[in-house]
Amino acid sequence: MNQPESAKAVTASQTTIEFRGGKALSALPILFFIAWAIFQSGLLGISATGGLIVGMLVGLILGMLFVKGDWKEYANTVFEGMAQPVAVTAIVAWLWAGMFAGTLQVGAFVDGLGWLAVAAGIGPLLFPAITFLLAALLATGIGTGYGTVIAFVALFFPAGVALGADPVIMFGAILSGAVFGDNLAPVSDTTIVSAVTQDSDVGGVVASRFKYAIIAAILSLIAYVIASAMFSGSTIAPEVAEAFRAQTNPAGLLHLLSMGVVIFTAIAGRHIIEAISWGLIVAIVVNLVFGLAPGTDMLVFNVAEGGWAAATFGGWPLVEVVAAADAGVGGSLYDGALGFAELAVLILLVIAGAQIMMRGGAFHALEDWLLGTVAKTVRSAEMVMVTVTASINAAITINTAAQIAVAPYIATIGKRFNINGYRRANILDANTSALGYIFPWAGGVLVGYTQMTALVEQYDWFSTDMVVAPIQAWPWVFHGWLLVIVFLVSAWTGFGREYTTDRLSNRSTTS
Amino acid sequence: MSKGLFANWRFRSSTPTFEPGEQLEVYLTNFDGSRGEARVGDTILEVEGASAGQVDQLVEITVDSFDKSAHRGQARIRSG
Numbered sequence: 296m297n298q299p300e301s302a303k304a305v306t307a308s309q310t311t312i313e314f315r316g317g318k319a320l321s322a323l324p325i326l327f328f329i330a331w332a333i334f335q336s337g338l339l340g341i342s343a344t345g346g347l348i349v350g351m352l353v354g355l356i357l358g359m360l361f362v363k364g365d366w367k368e369y370a371n372t373v374f375e376g377m378a379q380p381v382a383v384t385a386i387v388a389w390l391w392a393g394m395f396a397g398t399l400q401v402g403a404f405v406d407g408l409g410w411l412a413v414a415a416g417i418g419p420l421l422f423p424a425i426t427f428l429l430a431a432l433l434a435t436g437i438g439t440g441y442g443t444v445i446a447f448v449a450l451f452f453p454a455g456v457a458l459g460a461d462p463v464i465m466f467g468a469i470l471s472g473a474v475f476g477d478n479l480a481p482v483s484d485t486t487i488v489s490a491v492t493q494d495s496d497v498g499g500v501v502a503s504r505f506k507y508a509i510i511a512a513i514l515s516l517i518a519y520v521i522a523s524a525m526f527s528g529s530t531i532a533p534e535v536a537e538a539f540r541a542q543t544n545p546a547g548l549l550h551l552l553s554m555g556v557v558i559f560t561a562i563a564g565r566h567i568i569e570a571i572s573w574g575l576i577v578a579i580v581v582n583l584v585f586g587l588a589p590g591t592d593m594l595v596f597n598v599a600e601g602g603w604a605a606a607t608f609g610g611w612p613l614v615e616v617v618a619a620a621d622a623g624v625g626g627s628l629y630d631g632a633l634g635f636a637e638l639a640v641l642i643l644l645v646i647a648g649a650q651i652m653m654r655g656g657a658f659h660a661l662e663d664w665l666l667g668t669v670a671k672t673v674r675s676a677e678m679v680m681v682t683v684t685a686s687i688n689a690a691i692t693i694n695t696a697a698q699i700a701v702a703p704y705i706a707t708i709g710k711r712f713n714i715n716g717y718r719r720a721n722i723l724d725a726n727t728s729a730l731g732y733i734f735p736w737a738g739g740v741l742v743g744y745t746q747m748t749a750l751v752e753q754y755d756w757f758s759t760d761m762v763v764a765p766i767q768a769w770p771w772v773f774h775g776w777l778l779v780i781v782f783l784v785s786a787w788t789g790f791g792r793e794y795t796t797d798r799l800s801n802r803s804t805t806s
Numbered sequence: 807m808s809k810g811l812f813a814n815w816r817f818r819s820s821t822p823t824f825e826p827g828e829q830l831e832v833y834l835t836n837f838d839g840s841r842g843e844a845r846v847g848d849t850i851l852e853v854e855g856a857s858a859g860q861v862d863q864l865v866e867i868t869v870d871s872f873d874k875s876a877h878r879g880q881a882r883i884r885s886g
Contacts, residue, residue, distance in 0.1 A: 502810030673820045673847040710862060712832045712844040792818035792844050795829045795864070 298792065304595035312655045313363040320361045321655020324648035325690050332736035333436040337766045344637040351644040358651055368794035369651065376650025377643045381587040381696040384484060385441060385642055386662055389635040389742060391571040392442035395557070397631025397744070399550045400577060401592040404574045407547025408454040412782070413540055419459035426460075427450045427475075427774070431512065435475015436485040436558035440566055440694075441742050443473045446554075447586040453754060456761055457539035459531055464522050466743060466763040467771025470732040471515055473739055474775045477694060479508045479729040482561055484695050489724035492702035493709070495716035495800035500724070504607035507725060518773045524581065526734060535756040548583055553578035556694060591615060594626040634749050638741055640747040642693060645738075649691045653700060658687075677722065677786030680705055684726040685779055693738045694731030698723060713791045716800025724773040725782055729775035735765035743768075820847045821877040828869040829884060834860045848877060855883035 314320035331350030331626045335341050352655065355373060362369045374383075409504065411417075417425060418495045426447065434443040447469040455465045477485050481501050557574035561567060582588040598604045599622040609616045665683060670676035688697035702723060708721040732739035744765045750757045785791050817844055824830070834856055836843035842856025844867065865883055872879035 446882065499810075505811040506815050705864075710846075711835050711845065713832050713835070713844065789818040789820060790816070791814055792847075793814060794818070794822055796824070796846055797818070797831055798820065799831055799864075 297583040298725055305738050311594070312368050312491075312651070315361045315363055318660045320657075321358070322650050322657040323361065324351070324358040324653045325645070328338075328356055328645065328648060329690060329736060336735045336764070340764065340766075344631040344641055345737065346747060347639045347741075348637065348644060351641060351648060352617075355644065355651070356650060358648075363406075364643050372650050372654045373647040375654075376647035377644055379650070379696070380607050381484075381693060382643050382646040382764060383701060384695065385693055385738060386635070386639040387568060388441045389445065389639065389750060390632045391568055392439065392445040392574075393631035393633075393635055393746070395442075395553075395571050395575045395578065395631070396446040397580045397627030398582065398588075398593055399553060400449050401627045402550055402553075402578060402587040403544050403547035404450050404550040405454050405547065406542055406544040407550065408451060409457065409539060410543035410545045411519035411548060413543055414545075419455075419460075419461070419521050420520065422455040422458055422460040423464045423468040423523050424516050426455055426465060427472050427515060427519055430469050430472020432472075432474035432493070433554070433558065434483075435480045436476075437561040437570060438476065438486075439729070440473030440483070440739060442476035442567070442571070443476055443775045444469055444732075444739055444743040445746050447472065449750070450745045451758060452747065453750055454539075456531060457536060457756070459536055461523065461526055462761050462763050463767050464519065464526065464771055466747070466768050467773065468519050470739060470743060470772045471774035474728050474732050474772065474778065475508060475512055478725050478778065479504060479732070482564070485698055485724050485728055488695055488698045488702065489720040489727075490716075493706055493716040493720040493723065493800070495720045499717055499801055500720040503793070504725065507561075507721060507778065507781050507785065510772055511781045514777050515773040518777075520644070520780065522694075522773075524772070528693060531756075538756065541710075545773055546587060547583060549577060549581050549587070553581060584660050590629075592626060595624070597622050597625055619645035630749065634745055635742065637739075638745050641741070642738060645692055646696055649700060650694055652690075658700060658704070659705075665704075670708055670711070673714070673792075674789075676708050676786060677714070677792070678783065680708055680719070680722045681726055681779070681782045681786050684723055685730050688727040688730040689734055689737075692731065692734070692736055694727040697731070698727045701727070713795045715795045718791065718793045718796070720800075721791075722782060722786075725778050729772075729778045733772045733775045735767050737768065740765045742769050818847075822847050823849070823877075824851070824869045824872045824879055826869055826871050826878050827865060830853045830867050830869065831864050834863060837861050842883075843882070846877050849879070850877065851874070851879045851881045853881050854882060855885075 301709045328351045330348055335346050359366055359369050363501050410709055430443050430447045436441050477483050480486055481497055490497045535541050555576045556577045557570050560570040560573050577591060590613055594613055597617040599619040600616045605616045608614045665679050670679045684701050688694055691697040705719050706722045731737050747762050751759055807847050811878040833841050835845040837858045838858060842853035844851040844853050867881040870880045
């Protein structure tokens with residue numbers, strides 16, 4: 296996102312908390328959370344975000360029991376972590392993207408996409424590949440992978456599933472598109488953080504990382520066609536598919552204008568909040584002017600019948616009188632934003648756990664070990680940079696936060712071999728972008744799952760067995776895996792490697 | 807931009823070579839008390855005239871000699 300300030304957030308700073316049992320114990324809250332997530336989501340098959348919140352809370356409490364001396368510093372570090380811009384930036388993206396995607400959803404954009412797919416003869420074989428392509432383009436345009444996941448799960452996912460595409464492959468394709476955009480978009484916060492922390496300019500890192508991204512993307516595109524041909528796991532009943540085809544509506548495509556406004560304003564350099572707000576305003580106007588959705592589909596005050604409020608305000612715009620049990624606020628603005636409330640709490644806690652790991656010195660210990668024993672040659676150094684970046688991100692789950700944590704070490708290891716800023720930034724960004732959308736506890740996967748569960752209430756035909764559990768997605772995020780593989784191969788073979796003697800990145804300066 | 811997108815599609819050696827007289831900007835990667843060292847990939851350039859404070863900093867050097875078979879060379883800090 297357009298948030299270069301996030302690069303100034305607290306980095307892996309000095310050790311300030313001592314743990315009984317050594318520095319490694321500072322990783323306990325995060326490791327406990329991951330173990331909890333695997334147990335809850337993977338083994339028990341419970342995907343509830345609320346359960347993960349408890350897992351992270353218990354992890355933070357357990358970690359505290361191992362702190363030497365005063366526990367106040369530990370408690371303060373929890374606050375310090377939660378106050379970081381990276382977490383808030385992600386939450387803001389979810390709230391805005393949630394409102395926007397929900398408003399396009401009630402405005403029949405899904406029916407418009409369905410109409411286009413049917414008219415163009417795009418069936419379940421090609422739908423996931425095309426979804427990947429369009430998600431990649433949107434994410435590259437607006438610079439937020441999370442926002443792209445929300446929009447595409449709300450809009451393309453139901454259209455694809457209704458047309459017979461496999462739900463798991465569809466989800467993987469959407470996550471892959473988000474990885475592509477987070478990695479390559481000039482306005483993505485991960486792109487900016489990777490450039491700033493490795494003494495490089497944004498234009499230079501985008502141009503130099505294109506080769507890795509495009510190789511992985513072409514292979515992913517082919518893989519989605521092959522996977523769709525091999526695994527047709529759609530549970531859609533023929534009559535449901537027929538009903539969806541019957542309700543397809545070209546008028547829904549008017550919302551291409553709403554999406555265009557977001558992409559255009561984001562590319563023009565406006566802040567993502569501003570860009571999505573403009574798109575939201577256009578979407579509301581389009582819905583009302585063209586009769587795609589009444590105002591109450593977007594915002595409604597449901598007032599309990601029989602009371603003073605019902606007698607006074609009944610009949611007003613945006614007010615509906617309902618049974619007392621159904622009273623409340625509703626509509627796409629409400630549902631779209633509120634759907635992410637639990638996830639917002641979880642992410643704040645995860646970032647707090649990551650901050651504990653940094654303050655407790657687990658990162659420093661890892662760096663010393665890697666520099667001293669593993670990174671002996673430029674090839675092994677680059678292999679270490681790829682694998683460490685990927686594994687740190689697998690633990691921290693929010694890619695920008697992981698980047699900020701690991702960036703100083705990538706700079707240190709890379710400079711020891713005179714690997715230039717562009718190459719370092721590319722290794723850093725690609726592998727954090729990729730892993731943020733693969734594992735079941737990753738922010739990108741959870742945000743998609745959260746949006747998907749809302750589809751059950753949105754569409755009569757969308758049943759719970761079409762919801763893809765977070766644990767199911769990881770094998771199908773082709774672009775994420777392929778990007779990591781491309782970088783491992785590049786590190787091994789020297790493909791794309793640049794030394795400072797070949798070219799200095801633009802922000803490097805001689806002392 | 808298009809040239810940038812398609813630049814550097816190549817496999818770069820882990821032991822880059824340099825020519826005598828070549829002027830470079832490199833990070834000084836080591837200092838043993840008397841002489842500095844700039845490691846570029848797995849190639850080592852021994853750098854005369856460096857100081858301990860320049861480790862991990864970019865310095866301007868001139869290559870004096872280079873042995874391509876040993877992947878080692880001699881260089882000195884460029885003054886002025």
